[in-house]
Amino acid sequence: MQTFRFELGELPPAAEALRAEVREFLRRELGDTPPVLRAHSWGGFDRAFSRKMGARGWIAMTWPKRYGGHERSALERYVVLEEMLAAGAPVSAHWIADRQSGPLLLRFGTEAQREKFLPAIARGELSFAIGMSEPDSGSDLASLRTRAERVAGGYRVNGTKVWTSNAHLADYMIATFRTHHDPARKHEGLTQFLVDTKLPGITMSPIIDLAGSHHFNMVVFEDAFVPEDMRVGEDGAGWKQVTTELAFERSGPERYLSSFALLLELIRAVSKDPGERAAATVGRLVAHLTTLRQMSLSVALMLEAGENPNLEAAVVKDVGTTFEQEVPEVVHALLGIEPTIDSGSDLQQVLGFLMQRAPSFSLRGGTREILRGIIARGLGLR
């Protein structure tokens, strides 16, 4: 059995000094943004905000300077992230590129790709989406079927991606396609590409979520031509690249802060005269929250130290999303107020928004069942 390690660490003084700066920036930028908008957490898309973040040097913080990065520590980046999420800042226009696409290019991209894309991402000018899931490939990602066939100068792509968040707003998509087909070896033959979302042969249509919002898309490729120089990494190396990409992004503050806006509104509502029940509810949630923050920080420190805490990251995401989903339930059990869309109190609206959003918390970025399978492997069970 592999041992779990969650060792506490301290954030360095430089990271803590940065925190005050970030808070001041957010206070000015977000002003009196209503709680229900803050509750969108990392769902909010605002290019102007992202450009300001870029100008501050708070995107691409850990990347080399020659690609527009700032060569700061992963822990400083962590502080910026958790402050953004706790405040409910609209980070989504740069978030995916900062978290996944940029690091992917840094690790596996060509020099030309890095020079072309990374500085623009760092400035907050280039927005990315992730094209992984397909109609018949969700958790079983290796089964994906969208074909990229080699043609002169590049690849011809045919197939369909679904649940592609913000593809209708993004400039590029990192998409994983099948370049070789051998049913016996489905993990091989996957390849990643940088896809311009405006390419001919791409049709996007919205998939409206249960609350009536549009962030998901269906993206259909019909003989779309992707040039050779937009391939990321080796032909056939996609599976390894995708799993690396996922494993490193499961332990961040986004995995336990999604319902933070609701906890704040709960405290606001009961703080004048908390009875024993309300106090116990708030106390319990805060106990969970502060523990999760320490667990998440612990993984961040291991990453900064160059370790490979895949197992711990899966634990943080499983425990964190369980907590995020519990908050609306607990508020309902305590207060019994009606969740609303745009009427009633801030608390009711935030409750209404998060109650409808919560099912996604344990689906996105690897379902709960997949994560628990990873944890079980760590326990020596499979």
Next chain:
Amino acid sequence: MNELRTILGDVVTRLFTDLVTKDLLESAERGEWPAALWQTVEENGLTLPLVAESKGGAGGTWGDAFVVIRAAGRHAVPLPLAETIVGSWLLSGAGLDAPSGPLTIAPARREDTVRLVRAGAGWRLSGSAARVPWGGAAHHVVVVAEAEGRPMVALAARGAAVTRDQNLAREPRDRLVFDGSPVVAAAPAARGVPASAVWLYGALARSAQIAGGLDYLLRQASQYATERRQFGKPIGSFQVIQQNLAVLAGHTAAAGTAAANAFRAADRGDAAFEIAAAKVRVGEAAGVGASIAHQTHGAIGFTYEHALQFVTRRLWSWRAEFGGEGDWAVELGRAVAERGADALWPHLTAR
């Protein structure tokens, strides 16, 4: 974790693995004091981690104490080791010498009051304290009480009237009656140590024991799931068992983190927030963890014959001792409400 602490962890694990056997646990449950085990633990310098070296202690930190107490929980060590560590720390902070031999701490319940009253040149204790851990076996009792407007630490010899009682794991939880009993020594508590210090640091100690107990449950249940075969294969190869054990792993990780965080805060000073959070979090983990560990073991884990119950019965008691999740959640929730919603995040990130 620093190197010395890793060595300390290895030493206690080896010692407890060798000495805390099933036979020893069973005899302790029949009421026999494990004198040889105590002597070895004391000789190895594990009882006074927070007492200065010049006073016969190890001159360590709460971080070191965490390693020892968590290991004691993992091995269900039937000794007032956590109590001795807390008691000797209280004494040492008050400038008093820690005696050798096992200590306990009182009062263990919030509703009990033990009064410390000046009598001539010395002090006397009166009142009663129920559910005192190893109240009858400990050689001395450390009491913290408000006297003359400040928190005082008093050391009393065994001799107070003792009524035996026990917890679910048959660990002694005795009633001590002080009837104007003289104290060996008394002095003002260290700065920042409140009159409720026994309650607070008792909860801290139990958090580490529970975290250790969960470490055991996770390891034991995972191992059992790879050994026990049904339907022609190890039960751990069934996804439903894997998912349950993954949940146990999450609670175990959370409990260990919450407890470690509280011990770190204790080294910094004011740890009331972290201790409350830890007792809430580990208590919840204890309930879920015991349930999953038993479910995984099936009927064999429900027998006295199997060692699983030495830990699960302790978890069921420990989570209620020095305040259950409800008590600490109310305390924590009130403090959070008092600071207000907008202070929550700055408070969390400043700790």
